[in-house]
Every structure is written in C-alpha cells, then in structure tokens.
Amino acid sequence: MRRLRVGAYVGSHLPVLLKLLPMTIGPILEIGSGYNSTPVLYWACFPSKRRLVTYENNPQFFEFANSYQADFHDIRCVENLNDLELSEPWSIAFLDSDPHDTRVHAVPLLHHAEYVVVHDTDQHRGQRGTIFDGVFQEFKYQFRYEAAWPQTSVLSNVHDVSGFRVMGENNV
Numbered sequence: 125m126r127r128l129r130v131g132a133y134v135g136s137h138l139p140v141l142l143k144l145l146p147m148t149i150g151p152i153l154e155i156g157s158g159y160n161s162t163p164v165l166y167w168a169c170f171p172s173k174r175r176l177v178t179y180e181n182n183p184q185f186f187e188f189a190n191s192y193q194a195d196f197h198d199i200r201c202v203e204n205l206n207d208l209e210l211s212e213p214w215s216i217a218f219l220d221s222d223p224h225d226t227r228v229h230a231v232p233l234l235h236h237a238e239y240v241v242v243h244d245t246d247q248h249r250g251q252r253g254t255i256f257d258g259v260f261q262e263f264k265y266q267f268r269y270e271a272a273w274p275q276t277s278v279l280s281n282v283h284d285v286s287g288f289r290v291m292g293e294n295n296v
Contacts, residue, residue: 135160136272137243139290141218144239144278148215151175153237155205155230156221157189165218166192177212181205182222210234216241224255231259231279238282245277 138160145168154165157180169176173196180186186201193199202208205226210217214237219227227242234240245256245268256277260266263279267288278285 134158136274137161137218137220137241137269137276138164139272140241140269140276140278141165141216143288143290144216144241148238149174150215150238151177151212153210153212153214153217153234154178155208155217155219155226156180157185157199158220159188161218161220162189162192166194166197169196170194179205179208179221181226205230208233211236213237215239219243228255228259231256232262235262235281238280239285240279242277242279244274246273246275 141161141164152165152169152174154161154176157178162178165176176197178189178197178199179202180189180199181202183201189199205221206229208230210230210233214234216239217234217237218241219230220243221227224244231240231242242256245254260277260279263281265280265283265285267278267285269276269290271290278288
C-alpha cells in the first residue's frame, strides 16, 4: 500500500494535465487519486460539470478523494485496479496508480482514449528501458515530458503529440 506523500515532485504531471485540459472537452479518467491531480481535475471540471471518474485502491487516498465526490465526479474505491472496465471514450485518461504494474496493465486498455497520460515513466540510471516500453509501442504517438521529475508520458492513437510542448520545457 502506498504512503501518503507530499512535496513538489509528486505534482510533476500537472504541467501536462494543465496543457491538455483546455484542448479536450470529453470525460476524464483518473486511475490513482492524489493530492495534486484530484483537486486540479475536480476544479477544472467544475465550471462545465465535465464528467470525471476517479478509481482508487488505497483506502487512505480514497478517503481523501471522496471529499471531491460530486454529481459530475464519481469516486470509486476498488480492490483490484486490474479489473477495471475502461472502454468508455475518454478524452484524457490519467494513470498514477500504485503499484506501477497496474499502470502497465491499464495502458493497453486505453488505446481508444484521445490522450493517455502516465506519471512516473522515468528511465532510471543503469536501466535500459522502463516497465512501460512494451505497452507504449501500441500507441502511434508518444511524448515524454522530461522538464520535471518524475517524468510524465503522453500517448495517443488519435492526436500527434510528437510536437507537443509544455510551458517551461525547452524555453517554450
């Protein structure tokens, strides 16, 4: 079970999400809630009541996330994240679940989403690749946000993200 952590590094995915949110209009999926992503996604969806679904397997994080339950935001506590039905047509599917292998399992189930955002996709020192390399190959377009650590990847079979840029990256 993951620890409840706070700090700047746990929000390194926010620049990517903040870039994608105004580029899309459909429902958003969050697998693995967090002190940064859940409030930001909630408030981004609040004005238009945009559909937001959060799945969480950690009871402590579920308790936190559940405080954001609303008519447009469905928070679901699940025992096994590998058993999720993910066929809904998501505009953004954000994966930040624990353990990491649940993200690896979910990625291929989201090939139909406009954008799949996966947090913590770093290649560690001395490592040849990442646990995601095989499943990321199933996506036509890929982008890795490397300006903040841990890194965040954006995948899509719908939109070309090869030229994707986030504020602060490469002086953009």
